[in-house]
Amino acid sequence: MSTLILNSVIRAIGFTQGGWRHPSAKPEGALDLDYYREYAALSERGLFDGLFVANTPAVPDNDWAYLFSPLEPVSLLSALAPSTSHIGLIATVSSTFTHPYNIARQIATLDHLSGGRAGVNIVTTGSESAGRNFGFDALPPHADRYERADEYIDVLLRLWDSWGDDAIVLDKAAGVQVNTASVVPIDHRGTHFAVKGPLDTPRSPHGRPLLFQSGASDRGRQLAAKYADAVYSVAQDIRQARDFRSSLHALQRGGTSSRPPVKVLPGLIPIVGSTQREAERLHEEISSLNPPERGIAALEQRLGIDLGGIELDSPFPVDRLPDLSEVEGSISSHEAIRRFVTGPQITLRHVLRVTDAGNSHLRFVGSPEFVADRIEEWFTTGAADGFNINPAITPSGLADFVEHVVPLLQEKGIYKRAYEGAALRAAFA
Incomplete structure (x- = not known):
């Protein structure tokens, strides 16, 4: 049987709106390299496959999210490479606002300096604020x-392949440094890019870095099926998650790719207590740190709707949600919330508590045994190949998961007990 994949997602302020206000939170570490080193060390103690940095190149509209990702991902992960040994280093990069040649050399450099542990999460970025930082008065259409x-991505892959395995010779006696016949220009000229190549950074230790993708639209799924090693997905319902994974694999089989089936990793916010009651009490405590008026404002911004006149204990106004064809941001978030809010018993207060003002990631709230059982269920029934772990409070939420949930996953026989060899490559093979 395959082994559960777990990525540790870095966010110094935690993954809930008010989590940074909790007594155990350490938001002061958001700009401190030692904080990130400790976070990475804790993640390696939990045998996580990847250290994942999400990022949007703009200050968020929500002033409680200004420190969401305040450090440039490739620079941060490069700084963490020497203090880590096994964990993958996965940076989020916008294909809308960067050039593939620069990113190809940056990620290839990180891959060399980390011994083959680099990955890149390619996103198209649906942030108007980010667009204005790069000269766009309005974002290009979703399809564009x-x-x-x-x-x-095609250019990235071709650049990474522009050095052959036998390119580096280093024969001092013969005076031959490289086999120039194995360093080949890519001569790309397309709609968006003209890149002569070859890359100035030699071939990566394992051929190329890993590729991640985060889109859930039809176009996003097609892109993932064509190129990705793994997808960072959003899911609330286990049946929907199985359907998403199956559809992605069907798309992949229908294409020309000979890669292993793309791995599907939903975002998960585990809230762990010694008992179910303690976990639920912690969940309520975290929710109370985010005042309803702030939650409503953030939810309105996230979903692009007006919630004026809706009482907290009134049914959530599903009819106010925009059509998915009009959504420019995260389509997966809209879809997840739409599925969640269906039914007259779902109130605005309930939506604010469970989605935390628009954070539509899955939550498992309970004892270590409960959380481990739910993870096992999703994994063994084909809903997920693993999870991107997003602690509600950092770093204490990650510590709780590593200390109390990971051992149970190991006892179940679905999670590794040690890193072995090229652990990152093996996880996504």
């Missing part, structure tokens, strides 16, 4: 951003 992303 994905067309650019397709060409972008």
Whole structure:
């Protein structure tokens, strides 16, 4: 049987709106390299496969999210490479606002300096604020951003392949440094990019870095099926998650790719207590740190709707949600919330508590045994190949998971007990 994949997602302020206010939170570490070193060390103690940095290149509209990802991902992970030994280093990069040649050399450099542990999460970015930082008065249409992303990834792969395995010779006696016949220009000229190549950074230790993707739209799924080693997904319902994974694999089989089936890793916010009651009490405590008026404002911004006049204990106004064809941001978030809010018993207060003002990631709230059982259920029934772990409070939420849930997953026989060899590559093979 395959082994559960776990990525540790870095966010110094935690993954709930008010989590940074909790007594055990350490938001002061958001700009401190030692904090990130400790976070990475804790993640390696939990045998996580990857250390994942999410990022949008703009200050968020929500002033409680200004420190969401305040450090540039590739620089941060490069700084963490020497203090880690096994964990993958996965940086989020926007294909809309960067050039593939620069990113190819940056990620290839990280891959060399980390001994083959680099990965890149390619996103198309649905943030108008980010667009204005790069000269866009308005974002390019969704379809155009994905067309650019397709060409972008194609160029990345070709650049990483522009050095052959036998390119480096280093024969001092003969005076031969490289086999120049194995360093080949890519001569790319497309709709969005013209890149002569070859890359100035030699071939990566394992051929190329890993590729992640986060889109859930039809175009996003097609891109993932064509290129990705793994997808960072959003899911609330186990049946929907199985359908998503199956559809992705069907798309992959229908294409020309000979890669292993793309791994599907939903975001998960585990809230762990010694008992179910203690975990639920912690969940309520975390929720209370985010005042309803702030939660409503953030939810309105996230979903692009007006919640004026809706009482906290009134049914959530599903009819106010925009059509998915009009959504420019995270389509997966809209879809997840739409599925969640269906039914007259779902109130605005309930939505604020469970989605935390628009954070539509799955939550398992309970004892270590409960959380481990739910993870096992999703994994063994084909809903997920693993999870991207997003602690509600950092770093204490990660510590709780590592200390109390990971051993139970190991006892179940679905999670490794040690890193072995090229652990990152093996996890995604």
